[in-house]
Amino acid sequence: MKDFPPPAQMPMRPPGTVMRLRRMGASFPTRLSFLRTLMRALASDNVKVTRPVWVMDANGYGHATYHLRLGGFDYTLIAVSTDLPPEMRTDRVIATAWDTTYVLYDGIPSQAEIDRVVATAPQQEAARFTARDLVLSRANKSVRLFNHVIDALRAGQQPNADKIRETGYLMRTTAVYGNGKFGIADRGHIAKRPFMGGPFMAEMLTVWLIRGFTHDLAEHVGGAELSREAKRHLGIGNSTGLGMAPFLVNHPMLLDAWMQVRETAVARVRAIPSLDAAQISRIYALVTRAAQHLAEWNVPDEIAAERITTLRREWPAFAATLTPDALTSQHPIDSILTQSAQWSVDTQELIAALMLEPFGELIDGLTDCMATPFHPTLDPSMPYSELTSMIDRDWDWACAIDYDDARECAQFWYVSEEKLEPRLGSRHIEVGAERESPLDIGRQVKALARDVPDSDMPVGRFLVENPQHRAAARRVQTLGRHPYAEIRDNLIGKDCLPIDLLRCKLAFFGAAKFDPKSDRWTRITLAQGAPLFDELDNADDWWLPVASL
């Protein structure tokens, strides 16, 4: 067996830089994002999507199924479309009815199974599902655009291009549940299947299939076909709130895996000694595309709009630095990324994402490392002095904070009783902090750091005398081995913006066009520009898509 040396790489960007909320909140999708990985998988396996069932009335209410075979396994999206009164339409988790509901089914469903899902999917969390149900989801119409599209098609016209560009989707998912929620299959059930081992593959497959369904539904109700260009630019919206925020904190090893892959990719492209003409041309094309994407990205939120304005201002100046001399020099990408420090955090992260795009052969294989079967474990044999050294090395950001200061403990995470929904409360105004969810990782570690034993002893013995520090000790040890596992900011401080957590995770999903509605929920677009069902032979060139309408 031959041993191939790993590709050369420069030093990775340090966790102290990368794992800060503000930078995480400036994340852009990359070719390593989960939806991109899925598209490449579908293309490589020559997947064909069919629609065996279409039972819809003239108004688009009924159900449909979409089938594909991937890696030797059958998967079927069962889609249910229901007449929803407008006053019941909400993106909140507390909603009880939706325009459309979905199950990604494991296999080819019998009629009895289709009937079961048609009856239960509209109930969502109020129903129980089975291990044949892999993903549970729901989506609401973007009412203005959906109605406009229908009206245009009925009038024999294509919808207005500006309206499509402005919204970018016909429907928004408001939850995409996987991994055992409400009785659906555990992730372990499919994790070893070809192409399904990566993070959220089943969920991404569901979203992509839902997107195709929304096109079909609009065409059905409108009575005519949408142009291919319109359909390509119509992705799937998503409303993401705090439900997603604790995930990154509660899965430190997964977060480390994602970040290590991305940062390794950045380090590899930095080590590229020189670029050929095709690669240079590609970079120029992507810079132009990014500029157009920024021009099409308009949001009402003031903070987000200001960041986009900065991006739009800096981007031409950045583009001007990409002279032929610069791109034909030695280690040009390393120079570009080093010099990017002069720009805003948002521009820096856009540049980093762009520079990964032309080098799939060099970095796409890294995505195999984005899933991890491991969970944090405690090494009780470690001497406490070594734990102290780790705290001193890795947790200065946490230990420097005075958590008794009202600003530094201004917020508390909790789970609402009514809908079991994660929320963020104001500690000094609202009740409930005594039932706080333990996302105050920095504060926990500082408390651990304060309880130093009289003599050095194994951590296992220390924890017998101080059992309350078990979780914090395990997190310290985990970070020592997995340096990107922790968000290095105070998650209960006044300045914590949950939207930064959401954006980081959503960027890894492959989302773009972040449209924050507050500091704790955002709309995004997934699969915009992605191949349609019959376009998988050209499945990979849709980073930061722009409308070709």
Next chain:
Amino acid sequence: MAASCVAVMLALNEIGGMAQKAARGACIPLGQAEDLGRVAIYLAATGGNVSLITRALEEPYSPLALDWGADAVTVQSGQAALVAPALRDAFAMGYDTARLADPCHAPMVGAFLAEDGVALRWEGLDLTRSDTTVLPGTCKPVVIPDADWSAWARYAANTYVPETDASRLAGAGAGLTDND
């Protein structure tokens, strides 16, 4: 005590999540609650007795105290949820023998060590490392008695915050209707 004849079919992830929340709701420290969640999954996935979790939740608080002998570690006091992870640590630190204060804790300690891949033999209060093979879990839905699931849900509810209109609006941040 008669076993409940009503059962609930659950995914393993649901079991682990609920057990961990229940442990926190029973005032078990976070780290031990995390461990209990993982052991609940292990018990469910191996057809083990998940009622061990319920008993651990219901056990009154007892501070943990161990005596670290040269060859064996002896439990002086402590509830199962604290003793079991501590003894797992002790075996990971090289101990092969432990002596319990309460023989009822043996199955829970055994489950903790099995989840770590360590088999135990126990007689009365004494636990010894064994060289038998630990049963691996199977990823599939599991039926657990409703009495246990209901008990876990009751404890987990201690971690939820009742809401007000203000918290519903402010806490998650979105408006109540979405018709754009």
